[in-house]
Amino acid sequence: MKKTIPKIVLLAFAILVAYASCGGRTVSLSEVVVVPDQQITLDPTDGAWYAHPYHPAKLILQDMVEPRLLEPSTVEVEVTAMTDGKQIAFRLEWVDDSQNDLPGPQAFIDGCAIQLPTEESVSIPAPQMGEEHKAVDIAFWRADWQAIVDGRADEITSIYPNATVDHYPFDAESLKKDPDAKRRMEQRYAPARRLGNNRSGPRKVPVEDLRAEGPGTLSPAKTVSTGKGVRTEKGWSVVISRPVPGFLSKEKSSNIAFAIWQGANRETGARKMRTGWIPLVIRGAENE
Amino acid sequence: MARVNNWQLGREMSYWYPEERPNKQFAAVFDINKCIACQTCTLACKTTWTSGKGQEYMLWNNVETKPYGFYPLSWDLKLLEMLDGQEWSEDGGRYEGRTIFESAPAGERVLGWRPEDEDYSYPNVGEDDCAGQVDGGASIQMPHMAWFYYLARICNHCTYPACLSACPRGSIYKRPEDGIVLVDQGRCRGYQECVRGCPYKKVFYNAMTGTSEKCIGCFPKIEQGLQPQCFVNCIGKIRLAGWISKPGEERPDNPIDYLVRIKKIALPLFPQFGLEPNVYYIPPIHVPTSFTRQMFGPGVDAAIEAYKAAGAEGDDDLTGLLGLFGSTEEVLARWKRSGDTITGYNDKGEEAVSVPLREPVSIRPSYDKLYQITRVNCP
Numbered sequence: 001m002k003k004t005i006p007k008i009v010l011l012a013f014a015i016l017v018a019y020a021s022c023g024g025r026t027v028s029l030s031e032v033v034v035v036p037d038q039q040i041t042l043d044p045t046d047g048a049w050y051a052h053p054y055h056p057a058k059l060i061l062q063d064m065v066e067p068r069l070l071e072p073s074t075v076e077v078e079v080t081a082m083t084d085g086k087q088i089a090f091r092l093e094w095v096d097d098s099q100n101d102l103p104g105p106q107a108f109i110d111g112c113a114i115q116l117p118t119e120e121s122v123s124i125p126a127p128q129m130g131e132e133h134k135a136v137d138i139a140f141w142r143a144d145w146q147a148i149v150d151g152r153a154d155e156i157t158s159i160y161p162n163a164t165v166d167h168y169p170f171d172a173e174s175l176k177k178d179p180d181a182k183r184r185m186e187q188r189y190a191p192a193r194r195l196g197n198n199r200s201g202p203r204k205v206p207v208e209d210l211r212a213e214g215p216g217t218l219s220p221a222k223t224v225s226t227g228k229g230v231r232t233e234k235g236w237s238v239v240i241s242r243p244v245p246g247f248l249s250k251e252k253s254s255n256i257a258f259a260i261w262q263g264a265n266r267e268t269g270a271r272k273m274r275t276g277w278i279p280l281v282i283r284g285a286e287n288e
Numbered sequence: 289m290a291r292v293n294n295w296q297l298g299r300e301m302s303y304w305y306p307e308e309r310p311n312k313q314f315a316a317v318f319d320i321n322k323c324i325a326c327q328t329c330t331l332a333c334k335t336t337w338t339s340g341k342g343q344e345y346m347l348w349n350n351v352e353t354k355p356y357g358f359y360p361l362s363w364d365l366k367l368l369e370m371l372d373g374q375e376w377s378e379d380g381g382r383y384e385g386r387t388i389f390e391s392a393p394a395g396e397r398v399l400g401w402r403p404e405d406e407d408y409s410y411p412n413v414g415e416d417d418c419a420g421q422v423d424g425g426a427s428i429q430m431p432h433m434a435w436f437y438y439l440a441r442i443c444n445h446c447t448y449p450a451c452l453s454a455c456p457r458g459s460i461y462k463r464p465e466d467g468i469v470l471v472d473q474g475r476c477r478g479y480q481e482c483v484r485g486c487p488y489k490k491v492f493y494n495a496m497t498g499t500s501e502k503c504i505g506c507f508p509k510i511e512q513g514l515q516p517q518c519f520v521n522c523i524g525k526i527r528l529a530g531w532i533s534k535p536g537e538e539r540p541d542n543p544i545d546y547l548v549r550i551k552k553i554a555l556p557l558f559p560q561f562g563l564e565p566n567v568y569y570i571p572p573i574h575v576p577t578s579f580t581r582q583m584f585g586p587g588v589d590a591a592i593e594a595y596k597a598a599g600a601e602g603d604d605d606l607t608g609l610l611g612l613f614g615s616t617e618e619v620l621a622r623w624k625r626s627g628d629t630i631t632g633y634n635d636k637g638e639e640a641v642s643v644p645l646r647e648p649v650s651i652r653p654s655y656d657k658l659y660q661i662t663r664v665n666c667p
Contacts, residue, residue, distance in 0.1 A: 066397045067395060067454075068394075103498065106480070107495075156341055156495075163344070188340075191501075192498065200497040216457045
């Protein structure tokens, strides 16, 4: 009779090997491990990130609600996390051949997001944007916002370098001495900015905080997150930092989910690659 | 998907939301035969609403030459090619094909497409280009052998808007008080699903604000009982704004009902798409109806006959009503003919304007006896 090694032993061995070494970095296959550190960094290229284990999160199609994404694009995002006790930072790295950070008709933007349960709904909301009375908090980074934060001018010529415009009403000579009147005139032709739509206008941080109770319910939330994204040889490397949620501690784990949008594949909104909930634990302090 | 009644198709159809008609529905009639493509409407809209950053390319109102003009490029041809079999019943009373809602592919709410950047780069493509050929010995006849016509377009403020249906987060709404369709600029997140969904391509993405924007039907004017900017600035007086009644509630003293539902001389633009658009066109009389039938539905031949008969056979009601186009800034809710006088009434039932059945015409003799000279009479 042929002897077989129990599957559980094989799995444990595989995890052990993977954890031990993977290209010089440790890998955590089953959970996102947040490592306590003296100081967190927003710089995705900081060597501190490489000292911590990463989780290769497999992405699946958002094919639950219309409009759906039916052809897979980004297959995996590598996640590394650290915390200084007050802030928790996640570094997301994924392969993307093209840099898409210029908006326009039929032009879509590279982006990524992290999703956590809210303080009130730690009992695991639906992974797809939460559900009614079980909200989720989302921090969303976009490549075009990063470009603006990095200094790209808020002008049409940033998008269309050869554009010429004869005249905007708010550039009238009579308004030059009255900045308030000029701003009011400018907002007449930009109602989204006038209404304070987070999506619109110059940005100070490349990350937007949102809350949702199911698909289609995404709403702006108070800005608490920040971040920074850079292009790498392979694609994007982005750090998103936010306050440590009250329900997450060394003693109490939680869950997290990720989403990636690839602009070149015309992914936007619900057309995205996403994960389900992944266990999130704080473990392995520097001085422990 | 819900089942809703689309009177323009003569049948029920599938739609993302249940049927919920507004209390009043903004509607308009454009007489194509009177449009000269001066683009005054386009500029009136442009200077009023879309002079901001990111709006440079937007034409909420545009006038394009058919058959070769488009804005954006090939906006109608692309969808017509995507939409299978667009047959109507033999009597024209029922659409037998599928709408863009019924043809939605897997994973989508509507059948649609998004224009590329370049598709917006040629707003005057095909301008004044003729279709057809004039061979030796040809003479002017009806319909013309060589033809084109001008198609002025705004948002159709559809009863079943595809933009509204396509928006996954409910950022587009139809106002119950007037049926005007708006993008909530505070809620929109710029996914461009509405741009993709609208078959008329009358929603535009603003790269500077990160939101989509569209014709707002000049609702601040509508709320004051006034017609939109593109209507009142039309020098050809081709447009009339008003209200269309719910199916089965049409009234002959409502100018839009009279033209659309009673006389049936004004027809929807591509009714087969299934949106129940609320801008109606009096089709061009000089164009082969093999072309216009696809654009305005099977009622084209009858509409042209009725339109031509208004003058030729002395249909004073219809002739008189056409005289109210461009006669006042007020929205006309009712109208009446008394002898040779046509009167339009506003929403309050007050007289807004009166026009003669026929404008008085005087022809000056070419020879001026007083000064003993001959003059050329120019129209």
